[in-house]
Amino acid sequence: MSNSKLRKVDSENRAFKSEWEHDYFFILNKDHKPQCLVCFQVLAVLKEYNLKRHYMTNHKQKFGKHSCESRKVVCDQLKKKLFQQKSLFTNETKQQEEALLASYFVTYELMKAKKALSDGELIKNCAIKIAEAFNKVGNKFQTVPLSKQTVTRRLEDISNQISNNVKDIIANCSYFSIALDESIDVSDTNQLLIFVRAIKKDFIIFEELLKVCPLHNAVANGDNNLLPWPPRSADLTPCDFFLWGFLKGSAYAPPLPTSIHSLRDWITHALQAITEDMLHGVWDEFDYRVDVCRVTEGAHTEGL
Secondary structure, rough: OOHHOOOHHHHHHHOOOOOHHHOOOEEEEOOOOOOOOOOOOOOOOOOHHHHHHHHHHHOOHHOOOOOOOOHHHHHHHHHHHHHHHHHHHHHHHHHHHHHHHHHHHHHHHHHHHHOOOOHHHHHHHHHHHHHHHHHOOOHHHHHHOOOOHHHHHHHHHHHHHHHHHHHHHHHHHEEEEEEEEEEOOOOEEEEEEEEEEEEEEOEEEEEHHHHHEEOOEEEEEEOEEEEOOOOOOHOOOOHHHHHHHHHHHHHHOOOOOHHHHHHHHHHHHHHHHHHHHHHHHHHHHHHHHHHHHOOOOOOOOOOO
16 A cells, blocks of 8 residues: 555544533543543544443443433533542642752752751751741641751752753853862861863853862971972962962953953953053062072962
């Protein structure tokens, strides 16, 4: 048989007739499929023969005694029952989604406040008491999952989401830079902080902490455990101790640039604004820093 003679159900434009509701107790569901009001079964093909066959086989013995107005009453009752059941499932699903969203919100706030993950249960109990005190429905808060294990999983999900967002931004940004810093945690262990700053195509600046790496082999010096300065120290580099700070200080003065082109023009104008006296001052500062480096024999110095 040729392809032109093959028939497709979708191309036959079959329409559901309103009298089939009373004759066979069928309605058209949201997927445009015929659904039985009695057993809720959904038929694949919208044909009167299929609806009639289903009714005659499964429900005629029970509902065949009804006729005319009584069939309409029964049909309306079955429709009401079906819609109530669907509404129950919809409300239950909505409440579950709201409880899930609430657990993520609480986990995020716990993470920002650096609180123990086990505090989720305490927050849940407090929310229930507050709702009861204001004569609100406190049992809804019972459905919010906030056990320590659940909060831990939520924290992992949020962390993975943030990580994926950062990767996408870096992959699609116009420019990005990496910055390093050092800090000490509560156990007096040095931590290397790695930051990223990216400029998106719409000129929105994005900053985020990429990673925290423990520095167990840091060199002790005074009260803090600090890394030894490398030979090319930032204290001895004019671009680090002068130029970048000068450009940043001018960059945040309004009006701010709104495009890459205007940023380039702004940087060019800022560089042209550097005077000879300023360069003499940079040289004097460099000479002073070299003297300090000699006196301290290359040790770490602060507050230069």
